[in-house]
Amino acid sequence: MYKVIFKVSSNGSFTNSLKELRKAGFIPIYFRRDNGVEEYTTLYNSNDINEVKEAIIDFAYLISKQGKNGGYDFAKIYKVEDKYIGKLAGGGLGALLGYQFGGIAGLILGTLGGIFLGELFDISYGQTLVGLINWPIQLTS
Incomplete structure (x- = not known):
């Protein structure tokens, strides 16, 4: 299982991206918004890192449709034992x-x-x- 922490710049949008996370296959655990930056802590149930990377790209595509983007620390990936x-x-x-x-x-x-x-x-x-x-x-x- 993998834990992924996303940091998304919301660009003045007041909607969260929990629906997009679920569409990409992530299980949201925690959500926080601070000064236009949304932070999501999620789980991805797989043992293949390539599946996780594909899901991250899917999520990036879905939020880009809303005008949101990420930065240098868009996704931190942790392996959970x-x-x-x-x-x-x-x-x-x-x-x-x-x-x-x-x-x-x-x-x-x-x-x-x-x-x-x-x-x-x-x-x-x-x-x-x-x-x-x-x-x-x-x-x-």
Whole structure:
């Protein structure tokens, strides 16, 4: 699995590009807008770096239609290792706390919430930088 962080210049446009990310095959996790720069943290479920690069080019094409562009740090690509430590610890801790505070219903909700937070922990700390892609191509219509 790969984690890709995009930085997009919005050029005064107030729309986000989450729909375009999904069309390109990315799973959006986090979105932030700061002074005309949109930052997207996404996941791409593949083990082939070439598929990820093709999806990045597809996303670049889709946002160029909206008049948006990137810069020298358009896409940072990280390889995410599949680890289960965070999911196991999060699920167990969530189950214990959920059962203490909410009984059986709390146990179920605590387990699910703990697994979700454990997955986010695994993604954040089990990653290695693969590369940095500049604004990939000069696109014109």
